Amino acid sequence: MKISIFGLGYVGAVSCACFAKLGHQIVGVDINEQKVNLIKNGKSPIIEKDLDEYIYEGIQTRKIDATTHVNDAIARTDISIVCVGTPSQINGNINLSYIYKVCNEIAEALKHKNSFHTIVIRSTVVPGTIQQCVQIIEDISGKVHGQDFGVASNPEFLREGTAIEDFWHPPYTVIGTTCPKSEKQLIELYKDIDAPFFTLKPEESEMIKYANNNFHAVKITFANEIGNICKELGVDGHKVMEVVSSDYKLNLSPYYMKPGFAFGGSCLPKDVRGLNYKAKMLDVKVPMLNSLLPSNEYQIQRGLQLVYNTGKRKIGILGFAFKAGTDDLRESPVVELIETLMGKGYELSLYDSNILLSKLMGKNKDYLTGHIPHITKVLKGSIEEVVKESEVIILGNKSPDFAEALKNIQKDKTVIDLVRIDHESVTKDNYVGICW
Ligand SMILES: NC(=O)c1ccc[n+]([C@@H]2O[C@H](COP(=O)([O-])OP(=O)(O)OC[C@H]3O[C@@H](n4cnc5c(N)ncnc54)[C@H](O)[C@@H]3O)[C@@H](O)[C@H]2O)c1
Numbered sequence: 001m002k003i004s005i006f007g008l009g010y011v012g013a014v015s016c017a018c019f020a021k022l023g024h025q026i027v028g029v030d031i032n033e034q035k036v037n038l039i040k041n042g043k044s045p046i047i048e049k050d051l052d053e054y055i056y057e058g059i060q061t062r063k064i065d066a067t068t069h070v071n072d073a074i075a076r077t078d079i080s081i082v083c084v085g086t087p088s089q090i091n092g093n094i095n096l097s098y099i100y101k102v103c104n105e106i107a108e109a110l111k112h113k114n115s116f117h118t119i120v121i122r123s124t125v126v127p128g129t130i131q132q133c134v135q136i137i138e139d140i141s142g143k144v145h146g147q148d149f150g151v152a153s154n155p156e157f158l159r160e161g162t163a164i165e166d167f168w169h170p171p172y173t174v175i176g177t178t179c180p181k182s183e184k185q186l187i188e189l190y191k192d193i194d195a196p197f198f199t200l201k202p203e204e205s206e207m208i209k210y211a212n213n214n215f216h217a218v219k220i221t222f223a224n225e226i227g228n229i230c231k232e233l234g235v236d237g238h239k240v241m242e243v244v245s246s247d248y249k250l251n252l253s254p255y256y257m258k259p260g261f262a263f264g265g266s267c268l269p270k271d272v273r274g275l276n277y278k279a280k281m282l283d284v285k286v287p288m289l290n291s292l293l294p295s296n297e298y299q300i301q302r303g304l305q306l307v308y309n310t311g312k313r314k315i316g317i318l319g320f321a322f323k324a325g326t327d328d329l330r331e332s333p334v335v336e337l338i339e340t341l342m343g344k345g346y347e348l349s350l351y352d353s354n355i356l357l358s359k360l361m362g363k364n365k366d367y368l369t370g371h372i373p374h375i376t377k378v379l380k381g382s383i384e385e386v387v388k389e390s391e392v393i394i395l396g397n398k399s400p401d402f403a404e405a406l407k408n409i410q411k412d413k414t415v416i417d418l419v420r421i422d423h424e425s426v427t428k429d430n431y432v433g434i435c436w
Helices: 010-021 033-040 051-060 070-076 097-110 129-141 163-168 180-189 202-233 237-245 268-281 287-310 333-343 362-371 383-389 400-406
Strands: 002-006 025-029 064-067 079-082 117-121 149-153 173-177 197-200 314-318 347-351 392-395 414-417 431-433
Touching (some): 010 051, 033 051, 070 097, 079 097, 097 117, 129 149, 129 202, 149 202, 202 237, 268 287
Parallel strands (some): 002 025, 002 079, 025 064, 173 197, 414 431
8 A cells, every 4th residue: 555654753764664564655754854864764753672773674665755745745655654743732632733734735635636545543532533533634635525535433452662573563453533535444454463453433542542641541550559558558569460460361451431320339339448547657659548538429410410310209219229130238329329319309210130128138238228118118119110200210230120111111201321231322312321
């Protein structure tokens, strides 16, 4: 394929070198003449393992060329990969001016081109940027997206220092586009990279990069905070995190990685509080661990807001133990939601197949009667009863019965899903998800 690569910094230079190695014909483009000349002379503009050799080979085999002339690069290629910088502004917002400038330049060049061209945004950009790029290019070039050109998101996951190795073995390849022609070209472009391939909506693809990097930041900060507490306790934090990281069932796994309602139960809130208190006693600052309970509380507020938004007063709740398959009610966030709604005078009816008053005993019974007064009046014997009496139905846990019942709920009743009960319902008009 014939590919122009805009921006010859870390991402662009590595992309030039590796796509050339895959046999593609590359034209590197940069506003910085020094970088362009270095590449033309077979030298890397950045320090990166093996990159000098790759670029030297690319120049020798005439697979790589470089220029400062956009028109020339667009005329000679079918795909442009944009790798220009997206630095932070002083207020934290991302500076997209380099991206939009390149789109302007490419759009001008496209005026003189008759064949289809794909523009790939490889730089890290906030969701919505691809759509903005499409608009800019259509406005300036007078061409039509999907017909004369296509724009795709294709985030980069390389790490400096192991960039070439990461290019060959990325965790996955992600593309986001609404243009089928561009999608086809990109599938072809990455066919020799052995990694899972995801085709998503542009905004999803753009978001993946942010979710990844923020998750990395969360992990690093978490390990540091645990390490700091461990040091004060005379415990080896590395040993602790080594064992924590060896758990692929609950820790490094999709478990607990699904957006939804607040956490609860008899352990998580208690143990988060316990470690926060211990850190306080040790005079160790743990801003991230401190933020967990307020963030969790906010998720309950979001759930309540969804109820308030409906303007309805008769609320049914299906599932209020903190998860399906248990009758443990202690610190169930749904119970907290119920308490607040009751306090505000909403008419409630509740059902949970695991909560039978006659069978509850001990701490669980005390918790329920203490937190939900008049429980005998509001607790119903079946899903149908709750649905019949309510204008709004809240799904509080993932009991399979609820997914089944959801299929038959009348359209005039609003369903508020806190747990993403199934995928089919998401598109229904009377359905609202807490964070989807
Ligand atoms: N560096 C990394 O490890 C890494 C990894 C993944 C993703 N990213 C993302 O990739 C993007 C690029 O990062 P980088 O570190 O390679 O940036 P960089 O600053 O090293 O390189 C950007 C290059 O773009 C050039 N440029 C600016 N305007 C241009 C224009 N109009 N036309 C042509 N070239 C132009 C600059 O001269 C510079 O050489 C950023 O969005 C970054 O967040 C970076």
